[in-house]
Amino acid sequence: MSEDEIREQCSKNGFSESQTQLMIDTTSSVAEPIHVEIPLHKILFPVYESPQYIKELYEEFQKSE
Numbered sequence: 001m002s003e004d005e006i007r008e009q010c011s012k013n014g015f016s017e018s019q020t021q022l023m024i025d026t027t028s029s030v031a032e033p034i035h036v037e038i039p040l041h042k043i044l045f046p047v048y049e050s051p052q053y054i055k056e057l058y059e060e061f062q063k064s065e
Contacts, residue, residue, distance in 0.1 A: 001009075003024065010020040038044075050058075 006024065007017075007020055010023065011017075015023070
């Protein structure tokens with residue numbers, strides 16, 4: 001979203017110009033020092049150990065096919 005679009009939405013939602021400016025300034029000051037790198041071409045799902053009953057249900061399902 002552009003700053004103009006943000007200002008328009010804030011106005012539609014009842015925020016004053018001073019509130020809107022404070023939100024924009026605060027957001028910028030919080031976001032500036034943050035640097036995030038997301039590796040591409042990697043699986044990013046967490047490792048999750050399923051409960052035993054889920055494993056058993058899965059095995060039963062595999063047998064029924």
